Amino acid sequence: MHSLTTEQKQQLVEIINEEFGTGMxxxxxxxxxxxxxxxxxxxxxxxxxxxxxLTQQLWSQYHD
Structure with missing residues (x-):
């Protein structure tokens, strides 16, 4: 299985924001x-x- 829920995708973006910041x-x-x-x-x-x-979707969310 390689799909994530909307919540799981948001959690990944939040983890990246917390660990690496918003300017990547x-x-x-x-x-x-x-x-x-x-x-x-x-x-x-x-x-x-x-x-x-998935990367493109989350990259878009990362900049919102």
Missing amino acids: EFDDFTDALLGLLEDVSGFEAAPQNAIRK
């Missing part, structure tokens, strides 16, 4: 997100396109 560049944000996703069951085998889509 996209590549740094992506690295931080991938690090967090290593601990989420099912994402170790998620297709790259699913990871890219």
Whole structure:
């Protein structure tokens, strides 16, 4: 399974904000997100396109 609820996505963005601040560049944000996703069951085998889509969604939320 490699889908997250809206609440789970928001929690990931909040964790990144708390741990790394709000001024990250996209590549740094992506690295931080991938690090967090290593601990989420099912994402170790998620297709790259699913990871890219999630990254774009959360990147957008990160800047809101």
